[in-house]
Amino acid sequence: MKKIYSILMIFLFAFVSCDEPVVLDLDEVESQLVVEAVLTNDYNALIVSLSHSQNFYSEPDFERLSSASIRVTSDKGFYEQLKINENKVYYSIDLTPVENDEYTLTIETPEKTFSVSENMPPIVPIKKVEFVPNPFSGADSLNAFVLVDDTPGKNNFFRLFVQKIGVSKRVEYYLIDDSFGKDAVISMPVYYRNFSPGDTVVVELWHLSESTYKFFTTLNDNINGSFNSIAPGNPVSNMPPGIMGNFSVYSSDIDTIIVPERFSEIDQN
Template sequence: MNDIKIKVLLAAMLFSSCEKVIDLKLDNAEPIVVIDGGLSDQNENQVVKVSKTYNFTEPNRFNSVTGAKVVLTRPNGSTINYNEVSPGVYQSARFRGVSGTTYLLDVTVDGKTYSAASTMPARVVLDSLTFKQFNFFGKINTYVAVNYQDPPGVENQYRYILKSKGKVEEDMVNEDRFNNGNQVADVIFYKLDDLVPGDSIHVEFQCVDRNVYRYFYSLGQNNGNGGPPVSPANPLSNFNNGALGVFNAYTSSKRTAVIQ
């Protein structure tokens, strides 16, 4: 009888604990400026997006900042002013960045200026995309690999952006610490099983500087890329004055592959 009473008591405790409601009290915080700035080596309109953070309970959206002043400065002191083409989106006239050049981006919001510098690396070309298959626990999965020749004797950092059906499916970074000077075939571990023959995948291959690599690497760690998620923290921005985001001066090489 004593054993039966103990089992009943334990069951009651279990069911009562399952019914407990936890009320999370999340404090609101002052909005923080977020800047997403890119400058490529392609002859195109370069774009900077400016927004602000919002409270956790608000719907997910682009909280645009209008009326900002966005200025890019070259090493010789010449400047390029960006125009606002839609709320929070600022665009330059068409021009291309130059490898080896350090650019300074200043964004002024409500009288406060946020600055970041980025040096465009030397260009490395994405040679091709190939498909690779791996057997995980008896199931064969197909992935795409990026193939390129890493330059010897130079520290390089890379960013891979994989798109399928117009949507970014994977955004990851890598460095050449273990592949310096080698022919590289780096696998992007995004399963292609949902695609059918005739579907295309597109990969943009960027060469980025060290600070930009750290930003995207820390962003990936927060999302659990390459392992379990770490304690949430803001990615390592290269902007000063407390702004979030990144200014990325990069070279770009693109390839497309078709599912057979």
């Protein structure tokens, strides 16, 4: 819904507004610890990187920190001390997340020690990817429709990435809840990238925890600029006060499809 609203406002003001670059007189702020922690069902299930924030107009220097000790435990008794690689990214080796188990991340830095817990959401598979002719373009110009079976009885949250191999970067197309297809089939149309027969398309669907969804949606609001947002602020996070970032958890399903010559349904199951 926020996208619809943003489109409305941008369109309205595009008719009348002008712009110019400025440098604002902003305060200097105390640097804050930033935690980017991701738990997923991929290889290297848990990845954590630490850095610090900077003043707004400072020269970018987001060097990662390597002075922390990080461990992960679960409510089923799992324990692992994370290793650190040459890029100063902490990672797990032994962890294979189990759906619905609770995982607690404990971070010890020279300044503070804190813990954050999240439950691992189950995988929601990609049901189908359909390719349908774009009525406004030529016959070889196709839109993709990613279909997902919504898990009934609970609220679900998704993030969808689509990439055309050799042509485009992996781009987020959707960050949504299950309102459009509650307890039924959710259809996620991909309109902004046309596909042709023979294209190799990678579709990646994340099933997010609610707090992770909230973090990413508010992060989107945050990074898209304060176009008169009613309440601009930091992304809503599961970190303790004074610590930026998030412990994000999601399960992902990835499919690689070669668009056929005859663009009919592709059943991924």
